[in-house]
Amino acid sequence: MDSVGDWLIMLIAAGVMGWWIVRRVDRWLHEPPDARLRRLAVAGGVEEDEHVSLLKEQGFHVLSGKHRIPLGVSVDDGPVMPTRLYFDYLAEKENKYYLVKLERPRQPMEWTASGLRERLLVYALLFPDCHGIVLVLPQERQIKTVRFKVEAGEK
Structure with a gap:
């Protein structure tokens, strides 16, 4: 009898x-x-500061702030080294999502195509549903939106 009961429990567990x-x-x-972006929007709180005020003035609704994305890097099948990727806010404007990065004085943005690609393409690839990456330039009180477009290769 025990084996019949065991099989019955195993079948029920497998079915569940x-x-x-x-x-x-x-x-x-x-x-x-x-x-995925909606889950991020719910995850973080927003502290009202001058950056959030500037985004609101430009028509953005700031959904959440200060996000950290954990990543692991391995070289030649070596041990996984932990690292993180940060972005400052997740915002919405006209039902489109945007990742927001603040320009830091110690890490100025290089405003060339290659400079923008090196610094921001990783965000566009991690969050393909975002409409763009918004850069807040606090010193100039400016906001710039960066979008990446994959073009057809040369033949």
């Missing part, structure tokens, strides 16, 4: 696990493209 996996995959397949 299978049902759970199917539900998770189905939810993942049907979630909207910007669901």
Whole structure:
């Protein structure tokens, strides 16, 4: 009798696990493209400061602030070295999401195509649902929006 009961418990457990996996995959397949950004928007709080005020003046609604994305880097199958990627705010304007970076005096932005690519392309690749990356220049009280477009290669 014990073996019949054990098999029954195993079959029920396998059925529940299978049902759970199917539900998770189905939810993942049907979630909207910007669901990851929506989760980020809920995750962080926003402190009112001059940067947030400047963004509001330009028509942005700041959803959350100070995000840290943990990454791991491995060289030649060596140990994984932890690192982080930061962005300052997640904002919305006209139902489009934007990542916001503040320009820091000790790390000025190089306003060339290659300089922007080196500093900001990683954000565009990590969050393809974002409409662009907004750079806040606090000293000039300016906001600039950067977008990347993949062009057709030369033949």
